[in-house]
Amino acid sequence: MRLIIVDGLDGVGKDTHGRLIAEYYKDNGEQVILRSHPAVDNYFGRKAKEALLHPGKMNKIKASVFYMLDVLRSIRKYYHPNKKGTLIMVRYLMGTAYLPRKIVRFGYSFFEHFVPISPYMFFLDAPSEEILKRIRERAEHEIFETYDALEKVRKKAMLLLNNWYVIDTSGSVDDTFAAICLILEELDNQ
Template identity: 45%
Template structure:
């Protein structure tokens, strides 16, 4: 099974890119499963999303912990299914950026040791300004991290976590980003 992860700030285009990538693999006749976290098909994902729509430190912690449980659940449920050719995750381990600085790198290294990784893990590095523009056009409830201050802080933090990711300029057009991701993934098959 080919494992692919696409991560990035809110508004970076993760879901758009996983859907385009999934279509490219489906055209090749591959059985593709896409998991976009937090997922609404299980209690961990729903609790994470619920906490993201609130404010405060306790909800910040709840959102991160439930997100982690949601992603782990997806890995356990889908990564050993022999009928799946390609497993694509939107948001994966970089949620650890939202943990306090004291523990986030430790948790990240543990998570990367325990959970699957591959050479097809992409971080869409979108500017906070572009991220906010895209978030505003979605017409959805705003989450706790979807403000300029949080986006700047998290983007700056991301630099210490993305050393083993393919970093893609998230401000580019959908087509340019898709071309870069698809060619990297298909070349590594």
């Protein structure tokens, strides 16, 4: 089973590009499972989402912990390495970048030992100003959606990006997806 990771900060188009990648493989006749976290179809995802909507340090930690449990649940339930098809995980390891700075590397390394790592790992990125402009168009706002919070999380995420394809999403959706498709084709042909 091909495992594709689509990650990044809020407002960079993770869900949009996850859906486009799913369509890309479905159009080629493949079975595709698309999981976006936090998922509202289970306890861990609902608790993560709930914590994201409330301020405070404890809610940040709760959101990160429940988010990780949600991802672990999805891996256990949907990832079968010996089966055919594609599993696309939107939001995966980079949720650890939202942890306090002192434990972000530890959190990433710890979590990395419990989930499969894939050559298909995409970190979608854009300048914080662009991200904030996109986020302001949403009806619902989460605790990390301020300029200062985005800058802090982005800096922490950049420390963790070994073996990730970093994709600039500040252009159009079509341009971004074209860049992703080039990498998908290259990886699929290896």
